[in-house]
Amino acid sequence: MSVSTTGIQITNMICEVKSITEALIAQQAGVAALLVVLERTPVTTSTVHGNPILMASNNTSWNVNYQLLHEIKNQFPNTAIIARIRKGHLVEAQLCEEMGIMMIDESDEMNVQVSESFVEKRNTHLTTAMTSPQVISTFTETDHHSSYMCACSDLPEALKRIHEGANMLRTRGEFWCPQKGESCTSSLLLSCVTQIKEISKSVDNIVNTLNEEQIESLASREEIPKSLLLSMRQQQQLLVPLFAYGGICCPADVALVMQMPNVSGVIIGNEIFGYDNPLKLLRCMVQAARLYKNPSLLLQLSLEFGSLQSSVRPTTPQAVQAKKLLDEKGSSQPAQQLTEHHKPIDSSHLREELSSVVANNDFM
Numbered sequence: 055m056s057v058s059t060t061g062i063q064i065t066n067m068i069c070e071v072k073s074i075t076e077a078l079i080a081q082q083a084g085v086a087a088l089l090v091v092l093e094r095t096p097v098t099t100s101t102v103h104g105n106p107i108l109m110a111s112n113n114t115s116w117n118v119n120y121q122l123l124h125e126i127k128n129q130f131p132n133t134a135i136i137a138r139i140r141k142g143h144l145v146e147a148q149l150c151e152e153m154g155i156m157m158i159d160e161s162d163e164m165n166v167q168v169s170e171s172f173v174e175k176r177n178t179h180l181t182t183a184m185t186s187p188q189v190i191s192t193f194t195e196t197d198h199h200s201s202y203m204c205a206c207s208d209l210p211e212a213l214k215r216i217h218e219g220a221n222m223l224r225t226r227g228e229f230w231c232p233q234k235g236e237s238c239t240s241s242l243l244l245s246c247v248t249q250i251k252e253i254s255k256s257v258d259n260i261v262n263t264l265n266e267e268q269i270e271s272l273a274s275r276e277e278i279p280k281s282l283l284l285s286m287r288q289q290q291q292l293l294v295p296l297f298a299y300g301g302i303c304c305p306a307d308v309a310l311v312m313q314m315p316n317v318s319g320v321i322i323g324n325e326i327f328g329y330d331n332p333l334k335l336l337r338c339m340v341q342a343a344r345l346y347k348n349p350s351l352l353l354q355l356s357l358e359f360g361s362l363q364s365s366v367r368p369t370t371p372q373a374v375q376a377k378k379l380l381d382e383k384g385s386s387q388p389a390q391q392l393t394e395h396h397k398p399i400d401s402s403h404l405r406e407e408l409s410s411v412v413a414n415n416d417f418m
Contacts, residue, residue, distance in 0.1 A: 066312070066343035068136065068297060069336065070324040072119075077126045079327070083336035087134035089159060090126060091324055092166060093119040116166040118146050124153060136203065142169025151200045157221075159203045163228050175202055175219025203297075207249045209256035210276040213286075216293055217279055223292075224321060225249040227300035242301025246311065250298060254315040261290050292316045299323075303362065305342035305355040312346035319343065329362055 068087040069080040077088050095115045118139055127135050137155045139146040141162035150158050160172055203222040206212040212223050225246045260269065260283055269287070273280040286293055295318035298311035302320050311317050320343055326332050338359040345351045 066319040067340050068319065068321045069326070070322065071126070071327075072324055073122070074125055074129060076324070076327050076332075077130060079333050080336060081130055081133055083333055084340040085322070085336065086319075087136055087157070088126060088130065089136040089138060089321065090119070090123050092116040092138050092140070092161070093122075116140060118149070120149060120153070123150070123155070127153065127155065139173075141167030142171055142173060144173050147173045147200070155200055157203060158200045159224075160220075162205060163226060172204070172215075172218055173202075205299075206253070208252050209260075210278060212253060212292065212296075213276075213278045213282050217282060220294065222295050222297065224297040224299045227321070227323065243303075243307060244301070246298055246300040246302065247314070250296075250311065250314050250317060253292070253296065257286065257292055257316060261287050295319065297321050302339075305338050305352055305359050308339050308342040309346035309352050312343055335359060335362075 067085045068089050069083075069085040070089045070091050071077045071080055072091050072093070077090075080088055093116070095117065118137065123135070123137055134157065135155055136157040136159050137150045137153075138159040138161050139150060141160055147158055147160070161167075162172075201221040202219060203224060204215040204218075204220040205226045206215055206223050207226050215223060226249065227242065228245070260272075264272065264287075269283045270280055272278070273283055282293065296316050297319045298314075298317050299321040300323070302308055302311060302322060303326070308320055311320055320339075322336065322339060326335055326339075329335060338355045342352060342355050345355070
């Protein structure tokens with residue numbers, strides 16, 4: 055999948071960032087787009103001498119950090135920038151458009167919405183050419199209005215967002231309950247995969263099973279324009295790019311969702327920057343998004359990626375001291391003789407093959 059924002063390409067990988075440093079790391083790792091997340095501010099309202107004031111508390115306020123957004127946009131002029139805003143916050147959308155942000159992620163998660171309704175989108179200005187198996191989307195040079203990405207967990211919700219003017223979709227990066235009263239899925243990745251399967255199953259049902267009368271009944275029941283369903287049946291796929299988001303934390307996870315139907319790319323959460331050497335980790339995941347059909351090269355990427363457990367950054371003095379003692383103990387122990395069964399994998403041939411493929415840009 056390729057999305058072009060006035061010549062800037064978005065292919066496969068988007069990464070959440072919340073600082074210039076993180077943006078630089080992600081850009082060096084080769085991500086196609088930077089998604090600037092909302093700023094979290096713990097606040098509450100209290101009263102002193104009859105005047106309301108803001109005080110720190112367990113409550114949370116979310117808002118757009120326009121200074122950071124402006125700095126990242128200026129620092130990386132050739133990288134696509136996506137700004138996350140709160141659902142229904144018209145002024146946040148207006149300010150992002152005024153800043154020249156080409157894509158807006160309108161989030162209705164984590165109780166950040168300020169309205170029950172989404173921001174009213176302008177006329178669709180993202181031209182999407184559906185050429186199986188790729189989806190190629192192009193932003194016109196003359197259009198100065200932002201495009202929108204919205205979250206969805208099933209096909210009716212996806213089509214409603216498309217009808218409202220969304221040009222890209224993503225799964226919900228939160229624990230998802232399919233129906234009220236049911237228990238939520240046990241992990242973010244499971245939630246992400248479940249949503250993709252739900253959407254793909256519905257797309258396949260419309261394309262291959264439902265007749266015109268059943269499609270009309272579905273459109274009426276879900277309050278979806280029948281024309282969208284017929285267009286999807288004609289094109290035999292989802293009408294806009296869908297990005298997988300939530301719980302994707304290693305090359306194998308990236309390849310898993312990229313191999314699923316209707317998925318055009320992945321969004322890596324900001325948590326990746328909480329580990330040591332996020333540049334190396336992100337580079338492995340960026341390459342996995344391109345090499346997801348090649349198990350041999352994915353194995354090499356996974357070996358290079360290593361363990362996230364050993365990459366966690368200690369955050370307290372006690373944890374720092376414990377890590378130091380463990381490192382000293384490990385370095386002081388003599389190397390033990392490995393049995394034939396436990397010898398390390400010889401991956402030199404895979405490393406050479408990976409280097410050759412990456413150098414030639416010969417991705418599958």
